[in-house]
Amino acid sequence: MAVLGFRLTELSPLALLTRPGRSVSRRTPTPLRPDLTSLRIIGVSLLLVAFGAGLWFLPLTQELGGRGELLQLDWYTVAALAAACEIVVQMVQVNGHRQVRAISMNEIATVLGLFFASPGAFVAGRLIGVLAALVLWRRQGPVKVFFNGSMLFAESVLALLLFNLIRGEGAVIDQQAWAAALVATVCGGLLSAVAVTVVLAVVDGETKRRDFFLEAGRGAATSAWVTCIALVAVHALAATSRAAIPLLISMVLLLAAYRRYSSLFERHLSLERLYRFSHAVSSTPEVNEILTGVLQHAREVLRADYAEIVFVSPESGHQPLRIDSRGSGSKLRRARLTEPAASDPSWSGVVTSGGPLLIPRGDRGHRPLLAERGLRDAILVPLKGEAGIVGTILVGDRISDVRSFDSDDVQLLMTVANHASMALQNGRLVDRLRHDALHDKLTGLPNRNRLQQEMVSALSELRADRSPGFTVMNLDLVNFKQVNDTFGLPLGDRLLQEVGQRLHKSLGGHGTLARTGGDEFTVLLPGLDTITQALDVATRLRCGLEKPVSIQGVDVEVGAAIGIAVAPLHGSDGHTLLKRADAAMYYAKNSGSGLHVYEKGLDANETPERLALTAELRQGISAGQLEVYVQPQADLRTGLVLGVEALVRWRHPRHGLLFPDTFIPLAERNGLIPQLTDAVLEQAVAACGRWRRAGHRLTVSVNLSARSNLNDNLIASVQRLLNRHAVPADSLTLEITESSVIRDPGRTRMVLDRLHDLGVGLSIDDFGTGYSSLSYLRQLPVQEVKIDKSFVMSMLTEPGDAAIVRSIVDLGTNLDLAVVAEGVEDAATWAELERLGCTNMQGFYLAPPMPLAGFIDWLAAREGHLAEAR
Known part of the structure; x- marks a missing residue:
């Protein structure tokens, strides 16, 4: 038999969401008043009573059919059996509903009553026994008792009618009698399933056909199983009444075993809910989403109607912040704890002691805490952070009339609190990562990515006629390289920090000051649309740098060259404005003026040396002077080399081997990136083809410049090279940077999708340092992320960098991406990365960049070393 266990108190409307910082007055529960839902349930109950009464007055229903010839059970015996079976129940939450079904073993009492009790004793005994258990044991309210009693009456009369109809006359217990009992109990259970489904539809406003058939099937299977056990008892009692003693013992043991099974089943469900909770809160980086998930899943895991998190305020004079939710689908409510509650x-005892608090139903020692929240029972546990207890988690109002919270639930909520604490710490870390992705690590100023965001915003305001224009300034420090060479990098960093502070102070909080390069800064000034205004600000910036900076007792003069471009006078897109401000800055630096406003034709005014090197680069690309060096990448667990990253060098006829930072900016400035990329791809793919034909299944990665043309030409070039050198597409990985994504997200996504469809691997380079790493990563079809070496090289000495590396590894793992750590310089870093779950690495500890010609020899030596180590 299925007995509905929904709670009418859960049907009352939720309190309105209050604003943060506003106190909340929670009312205590009030007596239930008949509402529309209750009236509908009563209506369903009356229909069941009418149905049962109609069947009861049929002559066939009240036939004795040979009862009493073998054994006679009085109504009170049937009542005792029914009550005992009803007390031992298994609580099951209905799929998709917050109501709870109680599945009992009442079929035992039903079958014994059908065989050995008169119709009147059978129906009266079942009603009295079950209703007594519902009222005295489960303490159900009047509406639920009326519904469950009506359903029980209809089910009993239907079972009695079907039993008499199929069994026929006589007291013989044969196969026909077995079938009669089986059909009677199963059909009675189906009637209950229909009734419960109808009431759930009334309560929730909807029902699902799949839920009905699923619950009906489970109920029929349970009824059939328990009926078979009851038939064994019928045969034993029919043979001799003395069989009642061993049967009673067996029944007690069976009920105890069933009770134990119910407990194990509930524990299994709790573990399953806990797993879903852990997965849910670890898969989102947003703190608000984590809070929502923690409260929602805490209610689900503990089968509670109410959950709250209270954060202890670190500031004196501020009341603790409470975030709570009540009922399924409710929104979060935020408010300060009132003084009595704080x-x-x-509550304060849990914060002070750090121990959990269990408040079962009927507990009078903690009545103020329950009354303030309107709860019947609750569990309160501490929420621990890195610095100690940061708050508490409470769940209350267990959705069950049979039992309250117990010690097992306390341990379960403690586990939930531990997961919640870790998730909230990770969420705060992601917020920090997001901040770091938009700010320069050294100076704390906005970086190029944040500048791009502000530029997009300023252009939008301009195009919508909400702003007259804006000014862009590029600022480059004079003689900074000499300071670095003389005093070293640490003191050079201190100089940059001091310069950043002075520039920020000179701006007075207006506009955006970003560090966009080693010694380069960019200023964006919204609303500043005249050259006169721009010159005033630029002069103020230069004046702020006039005072010498003291380094190791030496006063160092710090100068700056500033180039100015004004929108819309000098351009109407970010790329043009930055380029023209850059050209003006170079003019100011080379001319010695220190300050210059862009003028037409200034872009072409390059120094003779730069013009010559640019022309030589163009010729060098055509003449094959670019050389590809490779740096191996290895599996952190096995040490096996998986592939290489291709790195470009320029073998200049006069200057020797030049590194990328010398000529890549020239290529970007003069539109040579497509030709340079083609040259590198040609050599890298050709080498990969040779290695594969020699039996080395290696991959090769090629880094695309931020100004690479991500278009159809690149796709065609990649496909042509792969076909020419017989290299599978998945052996080539293209590394893209955040700047290339931000420049044109729509076109970038389209090109990357086509490369992905081609089978080419895609990787985000320097992950964790750019805006795209967090806002576009889920949208891009990438298979790999590379942790910037600036984090990896200092992760063993800087806790902040270690936390960033750990978080990036976790994020990559959760998104099913390979994670490559760059800049691995020693065995300790290797070991720590392996422990964190990072997959691959590259760095000088494995091998420095090397010419293509020497790679195979190095690989053979490496493999020989690994073989000896095994």
């Missing part, structure tokens, strides 16, 4: 010894 000083409640029950």
Whole structure:
């Protein structure tokens, strides 16, 4: 038999969401008043009573059919059996509903009553026994008791009618009698399933056909199983009444075993809910989403109607912040704890002691805490952070009329609190990562990515006629390289920090000051649309740098060259404005003026040396002077080399081997990136083809410049090279940077999708340092992320960098991406990365960049070394 266990108190409307910082007055529960839902349930109950009464007055229903010839059970015996079976129940939450079904073993009492009790004793005994258990044991309210009693009456009369109809006359217990009992109990259970489904539809406003058939099937299977056990008891009692003693013992043991099974089943469900909770809160980086998930899943895991998190305020004079939710689908409510609630010894004791608090139903020692929240029972546990207890988690109002919270639930909520604490710390870390992705690590100023965001915003305001224009300034420090060479990098960093502070102070909080390069800064000034205004600000910036900076007792003069471009006078897109401000800055630096406003034709005014090197680069690309060096990448667990990253060098006829930072900016400035990329791809793919034909299944990665043309030409070039050298597409990985994504997200996504469809691997380079790493990563079809070496090289000495590396590894793992750590310089870093779950690495500890010609020899030596180590 299925007995509905929904709670009418859960049907009352939720309180309105209050604004943060506003106190909340929670009312205590009030007596239930008949509402529309209750009236509908009563209506369904009356229909069941009418149905049962109609069947009861049929002559066939009240036939004795040979009862009493073998054994006679009085109504009170049937009542005792029914009550005992009803007390031992298994609580099951209905799929998709917050109501709870109680599945009992009442079929035992039903079958014994059908065989050995008169119709009147059978129906009266079942009603009295079950209703007594519902009222005295489960303490159900009047509406639920009326519904469950009506359903029980209809089910009993239907079972009695079907039993008499199929069994026929006589007291013989044969196969026909077995079938009669089986059909009677199963059909009675189906009637209950229909009734429960109808009431759930009334309560929730909807029902699902799949849920009905699923619950009906489970109920029929349970009824059939318990009926078979009851038939064994019928045969034994029919043979001799003395069989009642061993049967009673067996029944007690069976009920105890069933009770134990119910407990194990509930524990299994709790573990399953806990797993879903852990997965849910670890898969989102947003703190608000984590809070929502923690409260929602805490209610689900503990089968509670109410959950709250209270954060202890670190500032004196501020009341703790409470975030709570009540009922399924409810929104979060935020408010400060009232003074009485904050000083409640029950709550403050948990914060002080760090131990959990269990408040079962009927507990009078903690009544103020329950009354303030309108709860019947609760569990309160501490929420621990890195610095100690940061708050508490409470769940209350267990969705069950049979049992309250117990010690097992306390341990379960402690586990939930531990997961919640870790998730909230990770969420705060992601917020920090997001901040770091938009700010320069050294100076704390906005970086190029944040500048791009502000530029997009300023252009939008301009195009919408909400702003007259804006000014862009590029600023480059004079003689900074000499300071670095003389005093070293650490003191050079201190100089940059001091310069950043002075520039920020000179701006007075207006506009955006970003560090966009080693010694380069960019200023964006919204609303500043005249050259006169721009010159005033630029002069103020230069004046702020006039005072010498003291380094190791030496006063160092710090100068700056500033180039100015004004929108819309000098351009109407970010790329043009930055380029023209850059050209003006170079003019100011080379001319010695220190300050210059862009003028037409200034872009072409390059120094003779730069013009010559640019022309030589163009010729060098055509003449094959670019050489590809490779740096191996290895599996952190096995040490096996998986592939290489291709790195470009320029073998200049006069200057020797030049590194990328010398000529890549020239290529970007003069539109040579497509030709340079083609040259590198040609050599890298050709080498990969040779290695594969020699039996080395290696991959090769090629880094695309931020100004690479991500278009159809690149796709065609990649496909042509792969076909020419017989290299599978998945052996080539293209590394893209955040700047290339931000420049044109729509076109970038389209090109990357086509490369992905081609089978080419895609990787985000320097992950964790750019805006795209967090806002576009889920949208891009990438298979790999590379942790910037600036984090990896200092992760063993800087806790902040270690936390960033750990978080990036976790994020990559959760998104099913390979994670490559760059800049691995020693065995200790290797070991720590392996422990964190990072997959691959590259760095000088494995091998420095090397010419293509020497790679195979190095690989053979490496493999020989690994073989000896095994």
